[in-house]
Amino acid sequence: MKYGKKYADSLKAYDRSKLYDANEALGLVVETAKAKFDETIELHVRLGVDPRQADQQVRGVLVLPNGTGKSKKVLVIAKGERADIAQQAGADFVGAEEMIQKIQTENWFDFDVVITTPDMMGVVGRIGKLLGPKGLMPNPKSGTVTMDVAKAVAEVKAGKVEYRLDKTAIIHCPIGKKSFGKEKLAENFTALMDAIVKAKPAAAKGQYIKSVAVSSTMGPGIKVNYAKL
Numbered sequence: 001m002k003y004g005k006k007y008a009d010s011l012k013a014y015d016r017s018k019l020y021d022a023n024e025a026l027g028l029v030v031e032t033a034k035a036k037f038d039e040t041i042e043l044h045v046r047l048g049v050d051p052r053q054a055d056q057q058v059r060g061v062l063v064l065p066n067g068t069g070k071s072k073k074v075l076v077i078a079k080g081e082r083a084d085i086a087q088q089a090g091a092d093f094v095g096a097e098e099m100i101q102k103i104q105t106e107n108w109f110d111f112d113v114v115i116t117t118p119d120m121m122g123v124v125g126r127i128g129k130l131l132g133p134k135g136l137m138p139n140p141k142s143g144t145v146t147m148d149v150a151k152a153v154a155e156v157k158a159g160k161v162e163y164r165l166d167k168t169a170i171i172h173c174p175i176g177k178k179s180f181g182k183e184k185l186a187e188n189f190t191a192l193m194d195a196i197v198k199a200k201p202a203a204a205k206g207q208y209i210k211s212v213a214v215s216s217t218m219g220p221g222i223k224v225n226y227a228k229l
Helices: 005-012 022-031 080-089 097-106 118-134 149-158 178-198
Strands: 040-047 059-063 074-077 093-095 113-116 160-164 170-177 209-216 222-224
Touching (some): 022 178, 022 209, 022 222, 040 178, 074 080, 074 097, 074 149, 080 093, 093 097, 097 118, 149 160, 160 170, 160 178
Parallel strands (some): 074 093, 074 113
Antiparallel strands (some): 040 209, 059 160, 209 222
16 A cells, blocks of 8 residues: 555654553654644544444543634524523524524535524424434534533533444544644543543443554554553
8 A cells, every 4th residue: 555755754653563652652643743734633442342232332522621622613503592692602603493494405514513402402303314414413412402502502612522432333533633732632632531431331341442542634543552541
């Protein structure tokens, strides 16, 4: 397989077969992020669970200590007082049926997160087939269906991330930007790993954490020694 020059140079900077301590791995991932933009750093965790079983799902949300480095645009579907509160809390877009119509008729998706109140879920459900595949459907488990819209907006703006198992039993989640540096990335890494460990399903048997790796948007994956986590 032929790699680009920057990627090939990055591969020479570390031993691909070695498991690195988390701090060392994060130092290397910053060092090997050679793109001209501020690359996102991601954590990838393979778990020993069966994603097909309802009692072995792993998902949750947390506000990373240092945020994600990305400013997220928030759409709040709400009416009356809740709509006013959302506006004051810093939501980028606020509305009700007119927002649903805009998404349906204009294919408008200029937002990263949708928050709604429980009474509006029936309305939002009309566009479930549009929001679902994009991972935008509000969900009580992720804190995006709530009466406390101010708190929900504040958490998203502060750097809340949702982690969830994919079909191959892997969690992929951003933990910041290259510009954060090793220390801030390490704090976010630890917070997310702690949350994933605590979210272990009671039905999970055998080894829970199978492998851990960190990577940048354009860089290679660096394996982390998960036995020490």
